[in-house]
Amino acid sequence: xxxxxxxxxxxxxxxxxxxxxxxxxxxxxxxxxxxxxxxxxxxxxxxxxxxxxxxxxxxxxxxxxxxxxxxxxxxxxxxxxxxxxxxxxxxxxxxxxxxxxxxxxxxxxxxxxxxxxxxxxxxxxxxxxxxxxxxxxxxxxxxxxxxxxxxxxxxxxxxxxxxxxxxxxxxxxxxxxxxxxxxxxxxxxxxxxxxxxxxxxxxxxxxxxx
Amino acid sequence: xxxxxxxxxxxxxxxxxxxxxxxxxxxxxxxxxxxxxxxxxxxxxxxxxxxxxxxxxxxxxxxxxxxxxxxxxxxxxxxxxxxxxxxxxxxxxxxxxxxxxxxxxxxxxxxxxxxxxxxxxxxxxxxxxxxxxxxxxxxxxxxxxxxxxxxxxxxxxxxxxxxxxxxxxxxxxxxxxxxxxxxxxxxxxxxxxxxxxxxxxxxxxxxxxx
Numbered sequence: 001x002x003x004x005x006x007x008x009x010x011x012x013x014x015x016x017x018x019x020x021x022x023x024x025x026x027x028x029x030x031x032x033x034x035x036x037x038x039x040x041x042x043x044x045x046x047x048x049x050x051x052x053x054x055x056x057x058x059x060x061x062x063x064x065x066x067x068x069x070x071x072x073x074x075x076x077x078x079x080x081x082x083x084x085x086x087x088x089x090x091x092x093x094x095x096x097x098x099x100x101x102x103x104x105x106x107x108x109x110x111x112x113x114x115x116x117x118x119x120x121x122x123x124x125x126x127x128x129x130x131x132x133x134x135x136x137x138x139x140x141x142x143x144x145x146x147x148x149x150x151x152x153x154x155x156x157x158x159x160x161x162x163x164x165x166x167x168x169x170x171x172x173x174x175x176x177x178x179x180x181x182x183x184x185x186x187x188x189x190x191x192x193x194x195x196x197x198x199x200x201x202x203x204x205x206x207x208x209x210x
Numbered sequence: 211x212x213x214x215x216x217x218x219x220x221x222x223x224x225x226x227x228x229x230x231x232x233x234x235x236x237x238x239x240x241x242x243x244x245x246x247x248x249x250x251x252x253x254x255x256x257x258x259x260x261x262x263x264x265x266x267x268x269x270x271x272x273x274x275x276x277x278x279x280x281x282x283x284x285x286x287x288x289x290x291x292x293x294x295x296x297x298x299x300x301x302x303x304x305x306x307x308x309x310x311x312x313x314x315x316x317x318x319x320x321x322x323x324x325x326x327x328x329x330x331x332x333x334x335x336x337x338x339x340x341x342x343x344x345x346x347x348x349x350x351x352x353x354x355x356x357x358x359x360x361x362x363x364x365x366x367x368x369x370x371x372x373x374x375x376x377x378x379x380x381x382x383x384x385x386x387x388x389x390x391x392x393x394x395x396x397x398x399x400x401x402x403x404x405x406x407x408x409x410x411x412x413x414x415x416x417x418x419x420x
Contacts, residue, residue, distance in 0.1 A: 125384065127384065172384055174335065174382055174387075175392075177384075178392045178396070179389075179391055179392070179396075179404075180384050180387070180389070181388070181389055182387070182389070185332070185389075185408075185412070186388070186389075186411055190411040190415075194389075194404060194408065197404055198395075198396065201397070201400040201404075202395070205397065205400075
């Protein structure tokens with residue numbers, strides 16, 4: 001295959017972001033994660049704050065698609081798009097354009113869903129043992145691991161809510177991914193190695209199947 | 211790690227069995243699948259037919275753990291073990307002994323659950339696109355692919371029932387596996403290559419984590 005996109009979904013603390021960065025460095029291609037908020041803002045005219053707020057709302061477990069129905073506040077833009085979806089649509093457009101432009105790694109942002117059935121998109125999910133994820137978070141953010149377990153679970157619930165809300169599918173459903181890994185078993189560099197091996201496989205297949 | 215066991219769970223038609231065989235050949239270790247029924251019979255004194263029938267019952271969606279309660283028929287052996295579990299317990303014992311004896315590949319038989327938290331057990335799940343699985347089954351069994359889709363789905367439901375009944379967990383729940391693969395994407399030999407890469411990773415780690 002000429003262009004390829006590796007979409008990495010990940011549990012919080014599983015090391016998915018750093019796996020994405022190291023993989024991109026190894027393959028010599030760009031990696032996009034939260035940087036997509038800025039890109040979306042630049043291309044859509046929406047402010048980064050608006051986009052971040054829309055994401056935050058979608059992560060909330062109290063968020064309902066049509067929460068303001070019956071309140072007299074319009075849930076639609078002038079173009080007939082629900083306000084809550086506007087940022088997501090803009091971001092999806094940016095993801096599709098990046099995928100058109102060249103090979104890259106995209107971390108999160110429902111990119112596995114957005115790039116849908118494109119054969120050049122390899123869909124990966126990274127999970128990890130809860131204890132290891134808590135330890136990694138404590139190290140990364142220089143905070144005590146005590147009482148962090150609930151927070152890690154809460155952030156994952158937020159990611160699940162976000163994914164389920166925007167895609168209508170269940171986050172972390174194995175059959176939606178080409179490869180899933182437990183980073184507690186593979187380690188960070190091991191995960192990079194395995195995903196790179198999958199990329200090589202696809203390159204050798206010329207993008208087709210066996 | 212010195213000894214290791216690769217447990218391969220798989221959707222019907224995903225090529226999991228042949229992947230297990232080729233992987234074992236590549237690694238120079240034995241592969242056990244349905245052959246475990248004969249081994250279980252030899253070691254337990256149960257007949258192969260009894261074991262196969264117990265498996266068949268567990269796969270049935272109409273099977274209930276205590277189906278014969280209230281019918282006057284005892285559901286327990288003299289040792290107080292439910293009859294329906296006797297074959298499973300015997301098979302689990304065989305699996306544990308094989309894992310003690312040396313490195314091997316075990317396909318199916320809830321081996322990921324039976325070997326539980328043993329660090330030397332690498333847990334893999336192989337799935338595949340439904341269309342590809344139907345095509346593979348038609349080729350393997352020399353039958354028409356027409357009307358095979360429902361049968362493939364039915365066999366998978368049977369595998370799920372069997373796993374859920376004996377383990378109390380959901381079959382195909384991503385977080386229970388160290389590695390999951392879509393064989394429609396990797397191909398058979400690609401899957402073998404990726405699992406072998408995971409084994410090498412663990413060997414280099416000396417069985418520990420990063």
